[in-house]
Amino acid sequence: MSKEKIQICEEFFDIMPPEYQALVTNATWGKEGRGWKDVGVNKELIEQHSLCAGCPESMAFRYILASLPNPEDTVMVGSTGCTSLVFPHVGIHNIHSLFGNQNAVASGLKRALTLRFPGKVKDVVVLAGDGATVDIGLDYTLQSWFRQEKFTTICFDNELYANTGGQESGLMQKGFVAKMAPMGKQFDKVRLPEIARESGCVYVVNCTVSKPSLIEKVVKNAVLIAREIGPTYLQLYTPCILEIGKNSMEGLQEMRDAEKPGERFAYKEYISDQAKAFLTDLAEKEKAKKASAKEALAQA
Amino acid sequence: MDSHSIIGTKNKKGQVYTDPNHLFFEAPRIPSFFTGSEVIKEAIRRASVDLMVAYPITPQSEAAALIGELYAEGYVTDYMRGENEFGVMSECAGGSFGGARVFTTTAGPGTMRAMENFPMWSGARLPIEMIVTCRGINSPLSIQPDTLEMYFLLETGMLVWHAETAQDFYDWILMGFMVAEQPDVHLPIAICCDGFFVTHTKDVVNLTPVDMCLPPYDPYRSPVPCMDMECPPVRMMRDPFVMKSNYISYATHASWQQEIRAAIERSRKHTIPLLGGLIETENADAEILIVSSGTAVSQGREAIRLLAEEGLRVGLVKIKSVRPWPYHEIREATKHAKHIFVPEFNVAGWMAREIKATVPDSDRVVAGPQVAGGMTMPPEVIVEHIQRTLGKSVATLAARGS
Numbered sequence: 001m002s003k004e005k006i007q008i009c010e011e012f013f014d015i016m017p018p019e020y021q022a023l024v025t026n027a028t029w030g031k032e033g034r035g036w037k038d039v040g041v042n043k044e045l046i047e048q049h050s051l052c053a054g055c056p057e058s059m060a061f062r063y064i065l066a067s068l069p070n071p072e073d074t075v076m077v078g079s080t081g082c083t084s085l086v087f088p089h090v091g092i093h094n095i096h097s098l099f100g101n102q103n104a105v106a107s108g109l110k111r112a113l114t115l116r117f118p119g120k121v122k123d124v125v126v127l128a129g130d131g132a133t134v135d136i137g138l139d140y141t142l143q144s145w146f147r148q149e150k151f152t153t154i155c156f157d158n159e160l161y162a163n164t165g166g167q168e169s170g171l172m173q174k175g176f177v178a179k180m181a182p183m184g185k186q187f188d189k190v191r192l193p194e195i196a197r198e199s200g201c202v203y204v205v206n207c208t209v210s211k212p213s214l215i216e217k218v219v220k221n222a223v224l225i226a227r228e229i230g231p232t233y234l235q236l237y238t239p240c241i242l243e244i245g246k247n248s249m250e251g252l253q254e255m256r257d258a259e260k261p262g263e264r265f266a267y268k269e270y271i272s273d274q275a276k277a278f279l280t281d282l283a284e285k286e287k288a289k290k291a292s293a294k295e296a297l298a299q300a
Numbered sequence: 301m302d303s304h305s306i307i308g309t310k311n312k313k314g315q316v317y318t319d320p321n322h323l324f325f326e327a328p329r330i331p332s333f334f335t336g337s338e339v340i341k342e343a344i345r346r347a348s349v350d351l352m353v354a355y356p357i358t359p360q361s362e363a364a365a366l367i368g369e370l371y372a373e374g375y376v377t378d379y380m381r382g383e384n385e386f387g388v389m390s391e392c393a394g395g396s397f398g399g400a401r402v403f404t405t406t407a408g409p410g411t412m413r414a415m416e417n418f419p420m421w422s423g424a425r426l427p428i429e430m431i432v433t434c435r436g437i438n439s440p441l442s443i444q445p446d447t448l449e450m451y452f453l454l455e456t457g458m459l460v461w462h463a464e465t466a467q468d469f470y471d472w473i474l475m476g477f478m479v480a481e482q483p484d485v486h487l488p489i490a491i492c493c494d495g496f497f498v499t500h501t502k503d504v505v506n507l508t509p510v511d512m513c514l515p516p517y518d519p520y521r522s523p524v525p526c527m528d529m530e531c532p533p534v535r536m537m538r539d540p541f542v543m544k545s546n547y548i549s550y551a552t553h554a555s556w557q558q559e560i561r562a563a564i565e566r567s568r569k570h571t572i573p574l575l576g577g578l579i580e581t582e583n584a585d586a587e588i589l590i591v592s593s594g595t596a597v598s599q600g601r602e603a604i605r606l607l608a609e610e611g612l613r614v615g616l617v618k619i620k621s622v623r624p625w626p627y628h629e630i631r632e633a634t635k636h637a638k639h640i641f642v643p644e645f646n647v648a649g650w651m652a653r654e655i656k657a658t659v660p661d662s663d664r665v666v667a668g669p670q671v672a673g674g675m676t677m678p679p680e681v682i683v684e685h686i687q688r689t690l691g692k693s694v695a696t697l698a699a700r701g702s
Binding site for chain 1: 350351353377378380382383384386387388390391392393394395396397398399400402416417420424525527528529530531532533
């Protein structure tokens with residue numbers, strides 16, 4: 001959908017929310033260079049959120065929405081949890097249906113959009129918590145990867161059930177004492193990035209959201225690769241500061257500590273040869289485009 | 301897209317998009333001898349379905365696989381096997397959210413596994429059509445016909461119809477899309493039949509011409525936006541009511557549910573002309589009535605014939621739509637009856653309960669006979685049940701062999 005479809009009638013312009021005015025007058029839609037640097041200036045995709053003060057998930061949401069390469073033709077699928085408190089504020093079509101079925105919904109959605117809009121790009125991005133992705137929804141997560149469904153799955157890994165009050169999850173660290181793990185969690189953090197690779201994901205990244213430029217890069221890669229080649233998976237550490245006993249301003253440090261070499265969120269990437277070649281090709285085209293623009297500028 | 305504008309044009313298989321009323325009531329009919337599963341296939345061949353999600357479970361597996369053949373032939377645009385029925389119904393939801401006409405089939409334990417999806421479908425106003433070929437849901441494992449699963453569907457917010465014959469099934473599969481997709485209805489529909497009795501037996505069915513099909517689904521004739529980013533996105537709320545405890549949140553959820561019930565009732569005005577009413581009656585002025593749905597009606601007809609031979613006049617009420625529930629129609633049709641018998645293929649007698657809650661002087665309602673777990677219901681069982689209730693001496697089926 002082009003941005004021109006979104007207009008506000010003149011009489012109502014002044015009473016529309018400021019971010020909706022921004023969407024019409026000043027949106028980054030359709031701009032190739034959109035990215036995390038627009039956060040704070042362009043608020044057309046998300047302005048407010050209803051998460052806890054200082055929640056790293058709120059920043060992750062902003063970085064991801066700012067980095068989508070094609071927001072004007074992207075539909076997101078969420079699940080139940082803290083993300084479902086944010087999606088009602090998000091300015092692109094998004095679906096909440098049940099807890100854990102997000103990758104199944106996305107499979108049907110992607111097929112519907114593909115058959116209804118042949119020759120047009122419609123991206124589908126799943127964004128759900130670790131309970132939805134790895135516990136209750138694991139079957140649907142994996143099956144969509146087995147079937148090579150062409151969409152991106154993003155997991156906000158906060159290593160517990162945050163929205164229900166901090167219960168044990170499959171991605172929780174072993175030994176962590178939580179609700180429903182009164183003696184400490186008895187088994188290891190599920191190794192979903194490795195499972196994703198073995199299940200057919202062609203691009204997998206495990207990292208924290210401490211660096212917005214990194215999130216921009218991996219989100220763009222994940223969406224573009226999913227569009228052309230096959231399923232992609234991002235596992236992003238968004239610590240629940242409330243449930244791990246941190247203060248509002250301590251989320252960033254928590255992520256920095258967790259991404260140190262040898263720690264569980266040290267940057268980890270898997271990319272298939274085909275996806276790697278695709279990215280290389282993309283980078284070369286970008287380089288050539290810049291060079292020709294520079295040349296044109298010099299000649300002018 | 302205005303779906304009416306393409307009436308008269310052809311799809312890629314050369315079928316002509318046909319005005320539904322012409323297709324149903326004026327187009328020539330071709331008598332064909334088919335199993336119920338084949339009838340499902342033939343209806344879907346003419347239904348302009350975009351996406352079918354399949355999963356094996358007896359007794360719908362054959363139909364679900366036959367629609368795969370339609371996909372291979374190009375009559376269905378996309379087709380996939382889901383991972384289990386919870387996944388299947390979620391994949392259907394995704395397809396419908398994305399604006400596709402979506403069809404699926406399920407049965408018994410599959411219906412139960414998928415259950416969480418059905419109120420979500422209706423809440424999200426997704427006009428998915430689901431065939432339910434009813435089978436037992438009890439343990440020990442059974443694959444036999446049993447209509448108990450229908451009871452679980454009654455308050456999901458779906459339209460629920462119960463076909464008696466393969467002909468009903470053929471017509472209703474096509475008509476179901478037309479009713480479910482009306483903008484003032486826009487709800488999922490479950491079209492149920494009794495497994496095996498309908499799916500696995502052959503019957504003469506009058507089919508519409510193979511070169512005519514339904515107009516496609518227009519996802520923009522909908523009370524809710526299609527999730528395709530082709531209309532402006534709206535931030536739904538500043539203070540999302542999803543998990544809030546405040547009055548405006550309660551009021552929003554309550555009115556949303558009421559609206560779904562109201563939409564079910566609004567479907568009547570589209571359903572009645574197509575199905576010829578939510579019920580069908582024969583000799584409703586008789587003092588004794590058999591009232592039921594599905595193949596229990598067929599067995600009731602035979603029982604009525606046997607009783608007539610003995611000089612007892614019995615009328616019949618066939619309930620076609622269970623949701624919307626034909627409350628006034630049933631009250632009117634049963635007003636002369638002194639005895640209302642409700643034969644059912646389930647152990648609970650849920651249909652009798654619904655009827656008791658509908659008619660005045662509910663002592664008139666006799667729940668039964670009920671058979672379950674795959675048992676057949678010979679007409680003699682209904683005859684005996686009626687005679688025994690009326691205080692007549694009966695030669696029991698058991699006595700017959702001795």
